[in-house]
Amino acid sequence: MHFATGIDRKLSIPLQRQLYEQWREAILTGRFRAGERVPSTRELAASLSISRGTVSEAWDQLMSEGYLETAPGSGTFVCRELPDNLVLSRRANSDKASGEVRVRLSRYGAGLTEDWRPVSSGRGVIRFSAGTPDREHFPIALWRRLMGQQLRRLAPAAFDYLERSAGDEGLRAEIANYVSRLRAVRCVPEQIIIVGGSQQGLDLSARLLIEPGDEVGFENPGYQGARRVFTAYGARLRPLPIDASGVVVRGLDRKTRLVYVTPSHQYPTGVSMSLGRRLELIEWAKHSRAVIVEDDYCSEYRYSGSPLPSLQGTASGAAVIYVGTFSKVMFPGLRIGYIISPPSLVPFFKRAKSLADTQSPMLEQAALARFLAEGHMERHIRRMRRLYGLRREALLDSLWKHFGDGAHVMGDAAGMHAMVRFDDKGVMRRAMQNKVELVSADGYYLTQSPKNEFIFGFSALPERAIQEGIKRLSR
Amino acid sequence: MHFATGIDRKLSIPLQRQLYEQWREAILTGRFRAGERVPSTRELAASLSISRGTVSEAWDQLMSEGYLETAPGSGTFVCRELPDNLVLSRRANSDKASGEVRVRLSRYGAGLTEDWRPVSSGRGVIRFSAGTPDREHFPIALWRRLMGQQLRRLAPAAFDYLERSAGDEGLRAEIANYVSRLRAVRCVPEQIIIVGGSQQGLDLSARLLIEPGDEVGFENPGYQGARRVFTAYGARLRPLPIDASGVVVRGLDRKTRLVYVTPSHQYPTGVSMSLGRRLELIEWAKHSRAVIVEDDYCSEYRYSGSPLPSLQGTASGAAVIYVGTFSKVMFPGLRIGYIISPPSLVPFFKRAKSLADTQSPMLEQAALARFLAEGHMERHIRRMRRLYGLRREALLDSLWKHFGDGAHVMGDAAGMHAMVRFDDKGVMRRAMQNKVELVSADGYYLTQSPKNEFIFGFSALPERAIQEGIKRLSR
Numbered sequence: 009m010h011f012a013t014g015i016d017r018k019l020s021i022p023l024q025r026q027l028y029e030q031w032r033e034a035i036l037t038g039r040f041r042a043g044e045r046v047p048s049t050r051e052l053a054a055s056l057s058i059s060r061g062t063v064s065e066a067w068d069q070l071m072s073e074g075y076l077e078t079a080p081g082s083g084t085f086v087c088r089e090l091p092d093n094l095v096l097s098r099r100a101n102s103d104k105a106s107g108e109v110r111v112r113l114s115r116y117g118a119g120l121t122e123d124w125r126p127v128s129s130g131r132g133v134i135r136f137s138a139g140t141p142d143r144e145h146f147p148i149a150l151w152r153r154l155m156g157q158q159l160r161r162l163a164p165a166a167f168d169y170l171e172r173s174a175g176d177e178g179l180r181a182e183i184a185n186y187v188s189r190l191r192a193v194r195c196v197p198e199q200i201i202i203v204g205g206s207q208q209g210l211d212l213s214a215r216l217l218i219e220p221g222d223e224v225g226f227e228n229p230g231y232q233g234a235r236r237v238f239t240a241y242g243a244r245l246r247p248l249p250i251d252a253s254g255v256v257v258r259g260l261d262r263k264t265r266l267v268y269v270t271p272s273h274q275y276p277t278g279v280s281m282s283l284g285r286r287l288e289l290i291e292w293a294k295h296s297r298a299v300i301v302e303d304d305y306c307s308e309y310r311y312s313g314s315p316l317p318s319l320q321g322t323a324s325g326a327a328v329i330y331v332g333t334f335s336k337v338m339f340p341g342l343r344i345g346y347i348i349s350p351p352s353l354v355p356f357f358k359r360a361k362s363l364a365d366t367q368s369p370m371l372e373q374a375a376l377a378r379f380l381a382e383g384h385m386e387r388h389i390r391r392m393r394r395l396y397g398l399r400r401e402a403l404l405d406s407l408w409k410h411f412g413d414g415a416h417v418m419g420d421a422a423g424m425h426a427m428v429r430f431d432d433k434g435v436m437r438r439a440m441q442n443k444v445e446l447v448s449a450d451g452y453y454l455t456q457s458p459k460n461e462f463i464f465g466f467s468a469l470p471e472r473a474i475q476e477g478i479k480r481l482s483r
Numbered sequence: 484m485h486f487a488t489g490i491d492r493k494l495s496i497p498l499q500r501q502l503y504e505q506w507r508e509a510i511l512t513g514r515f516r517a518g519e520r521v522p523s524t525r526e527l528a529a530s531l532s533i534s535r536g537t538v539s540e541a542w543d544q545l546m547s548e549g550y551l552e553t554a555p556g557s558g559t560f561v562c563r564e565l566p567d568n569l570v571l572s573r574r575a576n577s578d579k580a581s582g583e584v585r586v587r588l589s590r591y592g593a594g595l596t597e598d599w600r601p602v603s604s605g606r607g608v609i610r611f612s613a614g615t616p617d618r619e620h621f622p623i624a625l626w627r628r629l630m631g632q633q634l635r636r637l638a639p640a641a642f643d644y645l646e647r648s649a650g651d652e653g654l655r656a657e658i659a660n661y662v663s664r665l666r667a668v669r670c671v672p673e674q675i676i677i678v679g680g681s682q683q684g685l686d687l688s689a690r691l692l693i694e695p696g697d698e699v700g701f702e703n704p705g706y707q708g709a710r711r712v713f714t715a716y717g718a719r720l721r722p723l724p725i726d727a728s729g730v731v732v733r734g735l736d737r738k739t740r741l742v743y744v745t746p747s748h749q750y751p752t753g754v755s756m757s758l759g760r761r762l763e764l765i766e767w768a769k770h771s772r773a774v775i776v777e778d779d780y781c782s783e784y785r786y787s788g789s790p791l792p793s794l795q796g797t798a799s800g801a802a803v804i805y806v807g808t809f810s811k812v813m814f815p816g817l818r819i820g821y822i823i824s825p826p827s828l829v830p831f832f833k834r835a836k837s838l839a840d841t842q843s844p845m846l847e848q849a850a851l852a853r854f855l856a857e858g859h860m861e862r863h864i865r866r867m868r869r870l871y872g873l874r875r876e877a878l879l880d881s882l883w884k885h886f887g888d889g890a891h892v893m894g895d896a897a898g899m900h901a902m903v904r905f906d907d908k909g910v911m912r913r914a915m916q917n918k919v920e921l922v923s924a925d926g927y928y929l930t931q932s933p934k935n936e937f938i939f940g941f942s943a944l945p946e947r948a949i950q951e952g953i954k955r956l957s958r
């Protein structure tokens with residue numbers, strides 16, 4: 009039986025990801041029968057003439073998701089009980105049962121690809137998951153009180169259907185105040201549109217601005233959530249390399265319609281964009297009448313030096329769409345983010361938002377406005393900054409202790425994660441063996457990626473867990 | 484000065500709407516100067532050779548939104564102080580100031596048109612606004628308790644970034660239970676995707692299935708929120724007439740890729756679709772391999788007879804996307820709705836949702852799951868059904884009392900609004916004069932609309948207000 013076909017080195021998709029998707033699909037479609045024995049990583053690597061590490065990375069993923077299972081002594085098999093794919097298996101059945109019609113998808117629909125989900129964590133697993141805030145230290149009692157106030161008298165705003173696609177007036181005013189003070193963003197409240205997290209901010213931006221075939225300048229490596237949105241709308245991504253001064257914009261021309269950047273803490277490298285580079289980018293945008301999308305996802309957390317003001321605040325004369333989120337400073341499940349739009353695009357963002365989902369939930373917006381107005385946000389951020397700063401130090405100390413100068417930490421002292429390159433080739437395998445959930449940087453590259461780069465989210469882990477986690481990687 | 488140009492009778496846009504948009508745009512762009520005197524409805528009607536009623540409807544809208552103002556005795560003028568358009572006026576300035584770049588919009592963006600917003604209500608105005616639930620009778624204390632439970636221990640679900648684009652597991656299970664019991668929908672929880680109200684359900688459906696140029700069968704008159712979504716994605720709408728048995732599907736062929744219907748209480752006419760028509764539609768969908776989108780927006784409210792089960796439950800072998808919402812039975816600001824997808828489309832809806840906004844807010848979902856699990860939903864709906872039933876009677880009685888058989892009420896004894904056609908031509912003018920907010924049915928027609936049809940939302944108004952409102956229309 010032939011286990012993998014069409015591995016394509018020219019694709020921007022990392023090899024282990026191609027393997028993972030092929031195997032998964034083959035298992036789900038029944039091409040590989042449940043219980044069927046699969047060859048060893050060694051045999052596979054040889055037959056495909058790729059590195060064994062690549063094979064076992066894809067393979068470990070399939071095991072952790074329950075597509076493959078090992079029987080002690082006797083090898084590895086296609087799982088007898090397929091997990092969380094009820095849908096897909098039921099699909100097969102109910103299609104037959106109901107003779108369900110196969111419908112034609114739109115270009116957008118047909119282009120959607122399976123997400124590369126993080127390994128779901130089991131008992132005793134240490135998860136270095138990026139961008140997740142600390143749950144224990146969120147002022148939940150305070151938030152409950154503010155929500156309670158809103159719930160006590162359900163505001164009419166929550167009840168009628170008057171046009172509120174831009175969001176709660178009070179919240180927009182507080183955000184304008186917040187971003188101008190903390191990020192030197194220049195805006196009036198009317199330029200702010202409340203959205204369902206930065207993801208919706210990116211989706212609406214792409215929807216309003218991207219035609220299939222348009223060229224989008226994209227950081228390489230760069231944020232997958234943004235990449236998936238732009239490619240889903242048919243954009244051709246032009247990889248922009250990252251160096252010590254941030255994204256390299258030299259060579260951008262009028263063919264590029266939009267550039268997506270994360271200047272304050274480049275995702276995932278953590279490099280912050282130099283002023284020179286910012287001005288270079290702004291000049292280019294002015295002259296080629298292009299749009300800059302600035303994703304300022306976690307600028308609040310900076311542990312040394314002072315942050316540069318937002319690109320938006322520096323970029324007079326260029327069209328900058330500033331995308332902010334409360335997922336990092338509050339919690340992801342809140343689903344509140346915001347777009348700060350150039351004035352001329354505001355009416356379009358409002359309409360796009362109202363077509364997309366009418367408006368975002370109103371009660372949280374009102375409660376969040378109070379949270380900001382009463383100064384809780386800045387207090388909370390100060391506390392978290394101290395906490396996360398110590399956790400970052402714990403990460404760096406442990407890396408030094410166990411890997412010495414064999415672990416290269418990239419980027420600035422900022423954010424909620426650090427990207428690290430190891431000389432040691434065995435880190436991922438030990439992570440899998442010793443129950444450490446680690447995200448490889450491979451998935452973030454548009455081009456073939458350097459090996460042994462990983463993203464360590466430290467914000468949700470106590471220092472002791474961080475130390476233990478790094479220790480496990482070194483064994 | 485020439486006040487209106489390019490009134491186009493061939494357009495599906497009602498004339499008064501065309502006028503409204505032209506005038507508004509001319510005022511905002513400064514083509515009509517602030518303080519400038521405008522001619523009388525009589526002069527205008529004559530110069531454009533359209534009915535005076537049409538002119539004054541558009542004009543009343545512009546006044547109520549503050550673009551025009553009257554000075555007693557001396558006539559009507561362009562407002563000196565333009566309202567809620569800070570943005571647009573600031574745009575003008577800041578464009579000059581910052582030399583803001585004019586960016587090219589995508590086809591989607593460029594196609595967006597201004598919403599036809601309801602008149603914003605002032606003091607003493609009686610608003611017959613459709614689809615708005617009653618605020619006073621919502622069990623707010625109970626909802627606060629359930630939300631409080633969720634807030635007490637912020638569920639980890641709200642904090643991490645694990646894949647939850649389909650929504651809260653518990654809620655999906657409760658909904659599967661709810662719709663199979665109340666609506667005879669046939670599904671498993673895995674077919675349910677939680678979305679931000681039915682609006683997002685429609686947006687994701689269109690996104691996955693509609694290519695620019697595709698033909699979509701659309702009820703005429705039909706729901707504007709759906710119409711805007713489909714046309715924004717470039718669909719060509721094929722108007723399907725409504726008769727006493729609901730939407731007329733005869734004549735649909737393979738050119739039509741998708742049909743959008745509201746079978747349980749057609750919006751806005753209120754007619755419910757006969758079983759014969761349903762089977763006819765399903766047969767057509769099977770053979771032309773097309774998709775049916777069933778918007779079941781307020782099937783919970785039926786005041787006589789028993790409702791037909793959902794189209795989805797009847798349609799084995801055809802691809803039906805069932806869209807449901809909690810905006811009517813809970814409150815619109817909650818922004819929770821759901822898609823029940825054919826099994827083969829589930830993975831695509833999940834991915835589209837995760838690209839659109841990752842997932843819907845988690846806490847409400849968990850609280851809503853409890854609200855359903857503890858049986859509060861059905862109790863609440865029973866109470867509201869009684870309440871709304873009485874209000875509908877009050878509406879019909881008042882119409883009879885003041886208009887006799889000059890008011891023709893359409894549709895079944897169901898829903899939260901009734902569509903009424905008047906023989907009397909002066910209803911809209913008296914509504915404006917006597918502070919009654921009334922929605923004309925014109926905007927819901929794809930073709931030239933019959934005159935004097937209005938949509939009376941009765942669910943949010945006490946009986947006394949309903950009686951007073953109708954009385955005001957008759958004076």
